[in-house]
Amino acid sequence: MPDSSARRVRVAPSLLAADFARLGEEAIAVAAAGADELHLDVMDGHFVPNLTFGPDLVAAIRRTTDLPLHVHLMISPVQPFVERFVGAGADIVTVHPEADPHIHRALQQVRASGAKAGVALNPGTPAKMLDYLFDLVDRILIMTVNPGFGGQTFIESQVDKVAAVRRRLDKDESSIEIEVDGGINRDTAPRVIAAGVDSLVAGTAVFGGTPAEYESNIELLRHG
Ligand code: DX5
Ligand code: ZN
Numbered sequence: 001m002p003d004s005s006a007r008r009v010r011v012a013p014s015l016l017a018a019d020f021a022r023l024g025e026e027a028i029a030v031a032a033a034g035a036d037e038l039h040l041d042v043m044d045g046h047f048v049p050n051l052t053f054g055p056d057l058v059a060a061i062r063r064t065t066d067l068p069l070h071v072h073l074m075i076s077p078v079q080p081f082v083e084r085f086v087g088a089g090a091d092i093v094t095v096h097p098e099a100d101p102h103i104h105r106a107l108q109q110v111r112a113s114g115a116k117a118g119v120a121l122n123p124g125t126p127a128k129m130l131d132y133l134f135d136l137v138d139r140i141l142i143m144t145v146n147p148g149f150g151g152q153t154f155i156e157s158q159v160d161k162v163a164a165v166r167r168r169l170d171k172d173e174s175s176i177e178i179e180v181d182g183g184i185n186r187d188t189a190p191r192v193i194a195a196g197v198d199s200l201v202a203g204t205a206v207f208g209g210t211p212a213e214y215e216s217n218i219e220l221l222r223h224g
Contacts, residue, residue: 011034023060040072086115092116093117096119163196179197
């Protein structure tokens with residue numbers, strides 16, 4: 001059994017659920033409220049059926065906070081844009097295997113650009129997809145919704161995937177981190193924490209309510 005009690009769970013607010021008219025202030029507010037990292041969802045209307053923003057916005061957020069910036073790329077192809085996001089200030093860049101014909105090279109490119117590399121598994125993508133990628137990644141992002149939108153319902157079957165990846169990493173004594181993304185709230189967070197995640201992405205559950213509530217929203221996710 002993984003010892004989830006020993007792990008300090010990190011919380012990464014997704015700016016997708018923030019007030020887009022006040023993004024800088026929102027980033028500053030969640031940083032002050034105890035966020036461990038900011039999660040920036042980049043969508044292209046092609047890999048996923050929604051559009052968000054590009055490297056210029058990442059650079060603007062970079063100027064507002066010292067928190068690590070995690071850029072979750074939901075774009076296809078990936079490789080033409082990696083260096084621009086790292087240049088904009090991304091500390092970690094996560095890519096989906098289905099989004100680039102050469103995921104191995106795309107992950108190498110992320111690290112060569114100077115950022116940490118993450119790989120994201122869609123709900124329908126088996127953990128086996130990771131078999132030849134472990135040596136190239138710092139983080140595994142297990143999608144607990146289908147990517148594209150905030151505010152969706154958590155997909156229960158992914159708890160088993162988290163547990164399976166946790167077992168594999170523990171067996172290998174690996175320091176790769178596991179993060180979950182989508183539908184994380186007070187009810188679902190304890191389940192993925194018990195299954196062994198290191199970090200929770202949360203949009204709706206953090207940015208719901210007023211900025212005065214962000215701190216308690218984050219703590220409720222972290223500690224239940
Ligand atoms: C979905 C994004 C998520 C999204 C999560 O494609 O990857 O990061 O913002 O939003 P919530 O926490 O509202 O499900
Ligand atoms: Zn995301």
